[in-house]
Amino acid sequence: MSEARFPVNLPGDPDISDAPRITGRRILELAAKTWPFLRPLKMHLIFYLILIGLSGLVGTVAYTQGLDLLSNKVLVGEEKLLPIQASLLWLDDSFVNADSETGVPTEEQRKIVLDRLLVWMAILLVVAIGTFIAVWYWGTWIWHSVNQSLRVAMVERSEHLSLRHHSDTRVGDTVFRVYQDSAQIINLIQEGLIGPVGLLFGFGWAMLLLVFLAPSLLLALLVVGVPTLWLMIVFTPRIRGRALANRVANSDLTSRLQETFVAAKIIKANRAEDEALRRFDRDSHRALDAAFRVRLEMIVLSLLVMMMGGLCVIVTEYVMASWSNEGSSLNVPAVMVFLVPFVAWNLGAFQFGREQTGGAIGQGYGAVRMWSQLQDLFIALERAFFILDLEPEVESPDDPEPFPVAVEQLEWRGVDFAYEPSRPVLESLDLVADVGTITAIVGATGSGKSTLMSMLLRLYDPDQGAVLINGVDLKRLSVEDIRANTAIALQKNVLFTGSVADNIGYAIPNIDRDRIVEAAKIACADEFIDELDGGYDTELGERGVKLSTGQRQRLSIARAVVRDTPILILDEPTASLDAVNEQRVLANLESWGRQRVVFVITHRLSTIREADTIAFLEEGRIVELGSHAQLMDREDGRYRRFVQAETTGHAEAMRDE
Ligand SMILES: Nc1ncnc2c1ncn2[C@@H]1O[C@H](COP(=O)(O)OP(=O)(O)OP(=O)(O)O)[C@@H](O)[C@H]1O
Numbered sequence: 191m192s193e194a195r196f197p198v199n200l201p202g203d204p205d206i207s208d209a210p211r212i213t214g215r216r217i218l219e220l221a222a223k224t225w226p227f228l229r230p231l232k233m234h235l236i237f238y239l240i241l242i243g244l245s246g247l248v249g250t251v252a253y254t255q256g257l258d259l260l261s262n263k264v265l266v267g268e269e270k271l272l273p274i275q276a277s278l279l280w281l282d283d284s285f286v287n288a289d290s291e292t293g294v295p296t297e298e299q300r301k302i303v304l305d306r307l308l309v310w311m312a313i314l315l316v317v318a319i320g321t322f323i324a325v326w327y328w329g330t331w332i333w334h335s336v337n338q339s340l341r342v343a344m345v346e347r348s349e350h351l352s353l354r355h356h357s358d359t360r361v362g363d364t365v366f367r368v369y370q371d372s373a374q375i376i377n378l379i380q381e382g383l384i385g386p387v388g389l390l391f392g393f394g395w396a397m398l399l400l401v402f403l404a405p406s407l408l409l410a411l412l413v414v415g416v417p418t419l420w421l422m423i424v425f426t427p428r429i430r431g432r433a434l435a436n437r438v439a440n441s442d443l444t445s446r447l448q449e450t451f452v453a454a455k456i457i458k459a460n461r462a463e464d465e466a467l468r469r470f471d472r473d474s475h476r477a478l479d480a481a482f483r484v485r486l487e488m489i490v491l492s493l494l495v496m497m498m499g500g501l502c503v504i505v506t507e508y509v510m511a512s513w514s515n516e517g518s519s520l521n522v523p524a525v526m527v528f529l530v531p532f533v534a535w536n537l538g539a540f541q542f543g544r545e546q547t548g549g550a551i552g553q554g555y556g557a558v559r560m561w562s563q564l565q566d567l568f569i570a571l572e573r574a575f576f577i578l579d580l581e582p583e584v585e586s587p588d589d590p591e592p593f594p595v596a597v598e599q600l601e602w603r604g605v606d607f608a609y610e611p612s613r614p615v616l617e618s619l620d621l622v623a624d625v626g627t628i629t630a631i632v633g634a635t636g637s638g639k640s641t642l643m644s645m646l647l648r649l650y651d652p653d654q655g656a657v658l659i660n661g662v663d664l665k666r667l668s669v670e671d672i673r674a675n676t677a678i679a680l681q682k683n684v685l686f687t688g689s690v691a692d693n694i695g696y697a698i699p700n701i702d703r704d705r706i707v708e709a710a711k712i713a714c715a716d717e718f719i720d721e722l723d724g725g726y727d728t729e730l731g732e733r734g735v736k737l738s739t740g741q742r743q744r745l746s747i748a749r750a751v752v753r754d755t756p757i758l759i760l761d762e763p764t765a766s767l768d769a770v771n772e773q774r775v776l777a778n779l780e781s782w783g784r785q786r787v788v789f790v791i792t793h794r795l796s797t798i799r800e801a802d803t804i805a806f807l808e809e810g811r812i813v814e815l816g817s818h819a820q821l822m823d824r825e826d827g828r829y830r831r832f833v834q835a836e837t838t839g840h841a842e843a844m845r846d847e
């Protein structure tokens with residue numbers, strides 16, 4: 191980001207270089223993007239706004255009338271009631287007609303007016319409280335519904351983004367965007383819609399009333415308005431830059447927090463608590479500083495505007511007080527008397543004028559504050575919508591072909607792939623696997639085995655070449671179908687909070703207990719599950735029972751098996767099983783997998799040996815392919831050396847190459 195865009199970017203501020211610039215067009219775009227989330231609640235919003243508008247109107251009329259009645263008709267008591275006031279208070283014409291000798295209301299009349307006024311006040315108070323509760327409750331419900339749908343949309347979009355995006359993004363950043371940035375949509379409606387409408391209305395109203403009271407007061411307001419606008423223009427980009435820096439810093443802090451807790455074990459094992467704390471402390475300070483700086487900008491602007499407003503209040507009040515002392519006359523048009531019920535400058539008119547100028551200045555001040563908060567809000571929404579704007583790299587075609595009824599053959603044809611352009615991971619890779627076979631993928635760590643398998647699920651697409659099922663490019667099938675037909679037991683297995691049965695039947699709604707038990711048996715998990723106190727209903731996860739790595743691995747195999755798909759991938763899921771258990775699992779899988787295509791990634795010789803085909807991977811290429819016997823026949827073969835190294839226990843022999 192150039193200096194010109196965010197002139198206040200200070201050393202130590204987080205990097206905000208990829209931040210979008212906020213222009214008038216962007217604001218319109220943001221509004222357009224917000225609309226889909228508001229649309230379902232359109233009618234609610236309309237009626238909500240009408241309710242607010244109406245209560246504002248009623249409140250204003252009640253206020254001016256009440257003020258006039260109380261100060262001029264009751265306290266000072268030298269004026270008769272206006273006809274409209276008399277009818278509102280259910281009083282007869284004697285309160286309007288100047289038929290008494292003195293021309294002023296009697297003591298008794300004044301008392302009656304006061305009583306009636308008090309009745310009105312009590313009624314209005316009850317109505318006002320009721321309306322306030324309704325508006326508050328209804329509004330809260332609307333904004334939170336909107337926020338909820340935005341959050342869900344963001345998470346949904348994140349789920350569809352490629353793994354490449356996820357591996358390039360810090361988890362904490364996405365968490366902050368979904369959790370914190372999105373919440374600003376609540377304020378957008380309040381501060382971007384209702385607030386300004388209310389302020390404009392209030393401001394316009396005060397101005398209108400002042401026109402009738404004394405147009406010269408308007409001039410005073412305008413004199414203050416010009417420098418205020420100038421201040422806003424100067425401060426806007428500063429506040430925006432600081433707001434962005436603040437949100438980025440807090441995103442970083444969230445990421446740091448998440449990383450610290452995820453790595454709790456490693457931190458302890460390495461006695462790195464102090465270092466972890468130091469880093470957290472530093473990020474926390476940065477976030478605090480950033481938050482402080484954005485508030486400081488806002489406060490300085492507020493203070494400057496407030497000072498000018500204060501000056502204006504003093505001047506106008508002085509002028510109005512002099513007019514009232516002199517009893518200067520007023521020329522309020524007849525049609526306006528229900529709003530400005532004063533005939534000359536008196537106590538009521540002075541108070542009224544004070545209220546209106548004060549109101550107009552207050553609304554102006556409110557507008558400035560709202561404007562600065564809007565800057566932060568735009569930044570937050572930009573960050574939230576950023577996720578929604580990301581296009582998933584892997585998408586189903588518009589008109590996908592049906593998934594083959596029977597999977598016969600899988601093929602990688604000339605596949606090139608790189609996570610980062612400069613570091614190829616797979617290079618012109620060819621591999622064919624037929625139904626009813628088990629293919630072992632063997633190779634040193636980092637040689638690309640897991641990557642190869644992830645192409646089958648379309649977690650990533652090849653940069654060159656294609657992956658095919660029965661000769662059909664995966665890109666012509668729907669991603670849904672592909673994933674529904676492929677089960678994978680991962681190297682890093684994840685348990686979810688829930689029962690053992692939930693964990694095995696994960697993502698299969700209403701699954702039979704029988705199927706779960708059967709899958710657990712194939713994965714040799716049923717024995718240890720039966721020993722758990724609650725059996726299949728034992729709670730797992732953070733607040734539940736903890737399992738060993740080998741037990742988790744068997745659960746994740748069961749989770750893959752239970753899905754009963756034609757394609758099964760086991761990515762080193764047996765690494766933590768003892769040899770006996772591993773053999774049993776594999777023997778079970780062999781008979782289970784007869785009608786399927788099975789891939790096993792493993793370092794275990796005993797497993798590899800049983801596979802129909804062994805693909806030996808080196809730096810993203812398959813250097814040898816064949817059965818165990820075939821590959822062992824090769825003098826000086828790579829696989830043969832690998833086997834020798836494993837059996838003689840000299841793993842170094844491989845690494846020294
Ligand atoms: N998300 C990622 N982003 C960037 N590079 C990655 C990513 N995942 C893996 N790599 C790189 O791609 C290469 C192949 O990784 P891959 O996980 O496929 O290896 P592997 O053969 O499964 O290794 P292991 O036996 O350790 O599981 C490695 O060099 C790794 O650093």
Ligand SMILES: [Mg+2]
Binds near residue numbers: 639640641
């Ligand atoms: Mg791997």
